[in-house]
Amino acid sequence: MNIAAPGAAVQMDWPNAIYRTLKAHGVKQISYVPDAGHSRLIELSHADPAIQTTVLTTEEEGVALSAGAWLGGARAALLMQSSGVGNCVNMLSLMASCRIPLLTLVTMRGEWAEFNPWQIPMGKATPQAFEIMGVTVLRLERPEDAEEVVSAACSLAFDGDQQIAILISQRMLGRKKWTENK
């Protein structure tokens, strides 16, 4: 692994840490509904010919896609924002009924320094929306924990046949800038 630049900048490149960890665990498909917090990981995924990257119209498509990938012997990861978690609820019954691994990484809105009140209801309900369908919720609060948390999630999902959601905290993602800096 060639990591040239020393210091904090490398420490903070958590999207790259997530990407490397997903690769190390053999993830071959990544699907997503875009979010600013996932933009770097989405770029890395698209740039990698060994990963099939699929943009979705709604998050539940990615749950079904992950099931199909697993049926075909491939590991998949699903990227979304917390506002999309509610869209997945019934489709999660597919994973529970068939005991199919699910790994989803969710960037949080509505929980920390949120500007937009419309983001708050689903943000507050996100952990419960997963848990009512049997999904185990893990938290990623600090960039330096990215590899460890994602690695643990991969093992739980793909070896333990579990459905795992990693919620990436809004505090770690940083404030969304609503005004142009000129």
Next chain:
Amino acid sequence: MEQSNALPRREAVKALLADRGDLLVISGLGSSSYDVFDAGESSANFYLWGAMGGAAMVGLGLALAQPKRPVAVITGDGEQLMGIGSLLTIGAKKAGNLSIVVLDNGQFGETGMQTSHSGLGARLDVIASGAGFRSITEISAMEGIADFRPQLHDINGGPRFARIHIATGHVERALPPRDGVFLKNRFREHLGFAVT
């Protein structure tokens, strides 16, 4: 929906899956799963009993994971309508080995034959065309199924969309296994992945 041209669903699916070779099949919940089961039980079939709107996307994930195997999703108009956005996702991703076959009677069969959007005039074939599918086929005669069948086995020309006009008459249910873990494990074993 022109019922005069409508095909009997069981015969249509049986003809579609004749000489199926290494075709992998995902069936949408309800009558489509019964049709696929009735056409011949196989460990290369994965029957959905729920997850309405998800059949096409399960097919896409499978097609991307198994690019050398042809994959067919066989589902109803109601099931596909619930996952209508997935046609755009598939049209964008362009998996060459994926075919989506909609058995279209313009009605929600499992719930009491309420008229669907398809029955009210929506054209799933036109939507699939607009979404970017590489091939669109309209089938309203058994000869059309025989003509289309070779395309199901082509792993390069997809994604393909076929709309088969089927009749609305009552058909006895034929119930496939519904234990999801069993269906998953036997499907993966069929592809050479051992149960751990």
